[in-house]
Amino acid sequence: MLNQRATELGSAPNKIRELFAYGLKRKAEIGEENVFDFSIGNPSVPAPDAVAESIAELIKEPPCALHGYTPSPGAAGPRQAVADNISRRFGIDATADQVYLTAGAAAGLAIGIYAITNPGDEIMVIAPYFPEYAVWAETAGCTTIEVPAHEPDFQMDIDAIDAAFTPKTAGIIINSPNNPVGAVYTRENLEALAALLSRKEEEYGHPIYLISDEPYREITYGAEVPYVPTLYKHTIVCYSYSKSLSLPGERIGYIYVSNLMDNAKEVYTAVSGAGRALGFICTAVLFQRVMEKCVNEPSDVEAYRANRELLTKGLSELGYEFVEPDGAFYLWVRALESDDEAFCEKAKAHELLLVPATCFKSHGWVRISYCVSADVIKRSMPAFKALMEEYK
Amino acid sequence: MLNQRATELGSAPNKIRELFAYGLKRKAEIGEENVFDFSIGNPSVPAPDAVAESIAELIKEPPCALHGYTPSPGAAGPRQAVADNISRRFGIDATADQVYLTAGAAAGLAIGIYAITNPGDEIMVIAPYFPEYAVWAETAGCTTIEVPAHEPDFQMDIDAIDAAFTPKTAGIIINSPNNPVGAVYTRENLEALAALLSRKEEEYGHPIYLISDEPYREITYGAEVPYVPTLYKHTIVCYSYSKSLSLPGERIGYIYVSNLMDNAKEVYTAVSGAGRALGFICTAVLFQRVMEKCVNEPSDVEAYRANRELLTKGLSELGYEFVEPDGAFYLWVRALESDDEAFCEKAKAHELLLVPATCFKSHGWVRISYCVSADVIKRSMPAFKALMEEYK
Numbered sequence: 001m002l003n004q005r006a007t008e009l010g011s012a013p014n015k016i017r018e019l020f021a022y023g024l025k026r027k028a029e030i031g032e033e034n035v036f037d038f039s040i041g042n043p044s045v046p047a048p049d050a051v052a053e054s055i056a057e058l059i060k061e062p063p064c065a066l067h068g069y070t071p072s073p074g075a076a077g078p079r080q081a082v083a084d085n086i087s088r089r090f091g092i093d094a095t096a097d098q099v100y101l102t103a104g105a106a107a108g109l110a111i112g113i114y115a116i117t118n119p120g121d122e123i124m125v126i127a128p129y130f131p132e133y134a135v136w137a138e139t140a141g142c143t144t145i146e147v148p149a150h151e152p153d154f155q156m157d158i159d160a161i162d163a164a165f166t167p168k169t170a171g172i173i174i175n176s177p178n179n180p181v182g183a184v185y186t187r188e189n190l191e192a193l194a195a196l197l198s199r200k201e202e203e204y205g206h207p208i209y210l211i212s213d214e215p216y217r218e219i220t221y222g223a224e225v226p227y228v229p230t231l232y233k234h235t236i237v238c239y240s241y242s243k244s245l246s247l248p249g250e251r252i253g254y255i256y257v258s259n260l261m262d263n264a265k266e267v268y269t270a271v272s273g274a275g276r277a278l279g280f281i282c283t284a285v286l287f288q289r290v291m292e293k294c295v296n297e298p299s300d301v302e303a304y305r306a307n308r309e310l311l312t313k314g315l316s317e318l319g320y321e322f323v324e325p326d327g328a329f330y331l332w333v334r335a336l337e338s339d340d341e342a343f344c345e346k347a348k349a350h351e352l353l354l355v356p357a358t359c360f361k362s363h364g365w366v367r368i369s370y371c372v373s374a375d376v377i378k379r380s381m382p383a384f385k386a387l388m389e390e391y392k
Numbered sequence: 393m394l395n396q397r398a399t400e401l402g403s404a405p406n407k408i409r410e411l412f413a414y415g416l417k418r419k420a421e422i423g424e425e426n427v428f429d430f431s432i433g434n435p436s437v438p439a440p441d442a443v444a445e446s447i448a449e450l451i452k453e454p455p456c457a458l459h460g461y462t463p464s465p466g467a468a469g470p471r472q473a474v475a476d477n478i479s480r481r482f483g484i485d486a487t488a489d490q491v492y493l494t495a496g497a498a499a500g501l502a503i504g505i506y507a508i509t510n511p512g513d514e515i516m517v518i519a520p521y522f523p524e525y526a527v528w529a530e531t532a533g534c535t536t537i538e539v540p541a542h543e544p545d546f547q548m549d550i551d552a553i554d555a556a557f558t559p560k561t562a563g564i565i566i567n568s569p570n571n572p573v574g575a576v577y578t579r580e581n582l583e584a585l586a587a588l589l590s591r592k593e594e595e596y597g598h599p600i601y602l603i604s605d606e607p608y609r610e611i612t613y614g615a616e617v618p619y620v621p622t623l624y625k626h627t628i629v630c631y632s633y634s635k636s637l638s639l640p641g642e643r644i645g646y647i648y649v650s651n652l653m654d655n656a657k658e659v660y661t662a663v664s665g666a667g668r669a670l671g672f673i674c675t676a677v678l679f680q681r682v683m684e685k686c687v688n689e690p691s692d693v694e695a696y697r698a699n700r701e702l703l704t705k706g707l708s709e710l711g712y713e714f715v716e717p718d719g720a721f722y723l724w725v726r727a728l729e730s731d732d733e734a735f736c737e738k739a740k741a742h743e744l745l746l747v748p749a750t751c752f753k754s755h756g757w758v759r760i761s762y763c764v765s766a767d768v769i770k771r772s773m774p775a776f777k778a779l780m781e782e783y784k
Binding site: 004011279 | 393394395396397398399400401402403404409434435436437438439443444447448451454455456458459460461462463495496498499501502503506507508509510524527528530531532562598638639640641642643644655658659660661662663664665666668669670671672673674675676677678679
């Protein structure tokens with residue numbers, strides 16, 4: 001018999017991708033300029049020139065060494081570059097032997113969740129959230145416990161997290177800047193979480209791990225994004241260069257098991273074993289080297305910043321309510337009726353492709369991805385206006 | 393608590409890598425030319441020039457599209473290129489929608505095993521075998537049933553496979569050309585396996601899947617390597633370009649769910665779901681495109697062929713017994729005492745780095761990787777001679 005769970009996962013419609021596919025079809029029907037596709041989070045800012053320049057240099061090297069296997073956690077140079085980058089930026093003494101390169105944050109999360117749990121454990125997530133967290137928790141034999149964020153600012157609700165704790169809680173996943181909300185957790189909010197987790201460690205007599213999913217760390221508009229390992233010792237950072245260097249398809253990121261942890265070596269060992277268990281050999285090696293060369297390239301957020309201004313100004317004037325977007329390239333807008341899926345269907349009639357909150361295990365809101373050309377935002381305003389009028 | 397299994401996997405010494413590391417240290421001590429490192433299977437033939445040329449062309453494309461996400465099974469063009477290659481070479485009508493690109497054969501195997509099993513099932517393997525098969529089977533909650541190959545030709549022992557079947561058997565993994573033995577299964581041997589599996593399908597009333605692990609398909613020296621899907625319908629091919637294009641670190645390969653299968657679509661759905669469950673998003677996209685451009689490049693086996701001649705001639709003259717190496721770049725040599733680990737230790741004293749059969753769940757033999765420079769082989773002969781004399 002085929003694997004039942006894999007069959008279900010393989011059959012489950014991915015609504016975001018379906019919407020994106022609908023958009024492509026619709027554009028072919030009525031013209032590209034008449035469809036306002038805010039469905040997906042593919043960076044619209046090109047990778048820095050340094051990426052192509054690095055590749056052009058690297059392919060002059062002898063091919064056997066260039067394309068050969070690296071150790072599972074990655075080659076020495078790229079891991080050292082990550083450690084140096086962390087040390088320089090966040091003032092902690094990060095070492096390369098605590099850095100494990102991964103095929104993007106997705107692999108990092110799947111590996112990290114597996115490493116810190118045993119079957120039967122619980123992993124806490126803050127809803128709305130990236131739904132694959134629950135998939136990877138289930139692969140590890142764990143249950144996902146959803147704790148709704150505090151509305152309408154979508155900071156973490158510390159009391160709700162406290163209430164959701166059980167002796168089976170192995171860890172919690174946080175994502176700031178946040179997909180889908182665009183919120184950035186304040187230092188105060190993170191400190192409150194850290195204090196709670198420390199209390200729970202004391203209470204239960206074992207570590208509670210904090211997995212910090214950070215693909216949007218560099219995509220911010222002025223808000224502070226505190227470095228979580230400096231606030232809580234049992235932190236595992238899952239980072240990705242997908243957004244910061246606009247390389248989502250190349251699958252390059254890392255797990256950093258904080259050096260500030262008392263049992264850092266043991267956690268790193270479990271991470272290595274989890275990577276092996278899940279079928280990872282090493283991260284694609286050319287992009288390990290590209291990352292090494294480009295790790296200090298600044299992220300270009302100006303286009304996203306301009307889009308954010310255009311979109312928030314436009315939607316404000318039309319009377320839409322949204323969460324102040326401090327980071328990432330998503331705007332979280334309150335649906336004009338409680339059924340967000342029905343709202344998105346009505347938006348579709350105006351050629352507006354929005355993702356309902358139900359895709360992120362929440363409800364009553366929609367996600368607008370503004371990693372698009374500014375022109376799409378400008379031309380979409382009459383459609384948003386007409387949609388609003390429909391509800392008046 | 394940290395994951396117990398991941399901790400064990402992360403702590404388990406990888407003997408082959410340890411040997412390789414010892415070799416590097418030893419070379420530093422006594423000079424590179426005095427250590428004969430036959431431990432690892434990193435291709436010594438460089439990637440074809442077409443690889444660097446393709447990359448140089450590709451980086452002229454607009455970066456957002458070039459480095460963007462593809463659908464999980466891969467971009468349309470590369471998948472079509474694989475399907476066309478299979479159709480042309482093996483005379484079956486392979487379609488792109490049955491091709492799922494993977495991060496090498498390792499990811500393909502982890503995904504394939506997960507897809508065709510449910511927890512509690514059994515997966516059969518032919519010993520000696522690549523030990524990670526058992527790791528991935530365990531990740532899927534399955535038990536690995538080892539069936540020793542027929543000695544001394546190391547073809548499959550069909551009667552032993554028959555005897556090992558139980559109602560829990562979900563599938564069997566085969567690997568021809570074989571790592572570590574270098575044997576290629578004959579058409580007759582494969583046909584006998586196919587006949588057995590068909591009988592078992594009838595007997596148990598459900599499909600028995602055959603996973604054909606084929607990273608060494610192109611590395612052969614004249615022997616026929618029959619295309620398994622043409623012999624048995626429920627075949628899943630796990631292919632890799634690691635060896636054929638000398639790109640092991642770039643992690644590019646594929647799963648092909650044979651179109652000749654009655655339930656091909658269902659199996660493919662389970663494969664897609666298994667990829668999701670294990671944390672794979674898509675295969676690194678630049679190398680999807682490189683593969684698309686280089687898929688029909690011939691593999692350069694001449695250096696391996698020359699090494700094979702040198703090594704087999706030399707060891708024959710010294711009186712060593714080995715399996716006739718029809719494919720891959722491994723020679724499987726009988727240890728000169730029953731304890732292969734002790735034999736390898738003695739070889740080490742002669743600066744010969746050989747991998748004991750116990751690393752592949754077998755015993756009494758050693759693996760020699762001859763993907764090295766011809767010079768290493770030539771200069772190693774006095775050491776092999778001295779080792780033989782020690783046992784006389």
